[in-house]
Amino acid sequence: MKVLVMYVDEFSYQPAEKNLEDVEDITEGAQFSDSILAFIQVEESDEEKDVKSREKKLVNHLKWTARKNDCKSVILHSFAHLSESKASVEFTKELFYLAEKRLQNADFTTAQTPFGYFLDLNIKAPGFSLARIWATL
Template structure:
């Protein structure tokens, strides 16, 4: 799993192109403020491990980055451009849903960008040392 986390003063998106037929149609975008935006790519070898183990590792990393940036708001974004290896869409979505549930149980505010879409993005991110963190988990 590869994760690029960006702290954003503002993160907004609009659906541009649906690239998975099996996902619901989304026509409306959203905007979020004072949040961690996690660009996440699940890799093929992640599927050899349990969903619970991958989700726990992801959540621990996201909670750490949120604390470092003094926010309780985390946005999960599927971003299959951090590695050549890709997990299946079903496995990836299962990780996202499990991670979101665990974060909410820990009293974080969460959101997911539309899964299976290319999005037009608008990001306003400050330039300080922990505002951008990349990890291979």
Template sequence: SPDERKRAVVAFIHVEPRDVTEDSSAETKLVKNAKWAARKWEVQEIVLHSFTHLGEAKAEPEQAGALIDRARERLQNAGYTTVKTPYGYFNDLSIEAPGHPLARIFKEF
């Protein structure tokens, strides 16, 4: 049966090779941006969804998945209910977002 979330922040994540280097701050920025959006919307649920297949430069799947896993753990440790969609699969998603400027945020780092 489908997993349904009524009020959650959904992060669509594209991980590039530069994001998985030792000196990268991408993981921390992902966590901070997800927490910021959750606070703005006053929600405790965050969904992490990989959109890596859309970009030209892609990190190795194992490294990208590990980055998302670490971000999930950090968000859970901060008190958020965090769900990660299956990595490397095409998922059927139905999303409703309010017509509000903060409903769709793009961040590149």
């Protein structure tokens, strides 16, 4: 799994193009402030491991990043451009669902960007050391 995490002062998206036929139709965007934005690429090799172990590894990384940025809001964004390897849609969606639930149980405010869409993104992110962290998990 590859993860690019950014602390964002402001983040918003608007659905631009649906790229998976069997996902629900979404036309509304959303906006957030003071959040951790996680661009997540779940890879095929992740499916060889237990989904709960992958979810725990991801959530621990996101919680660490949030603590370093004094933040309690996390946005999960499936971003299939950090690696050539891709996990199945089903595995990725399950991992995101489990990660979001674990974060909520730890008193984080969470959101997911629409799965199966290309999105118009607006990002305002400050330029300091721990505002952007890339990791292979």
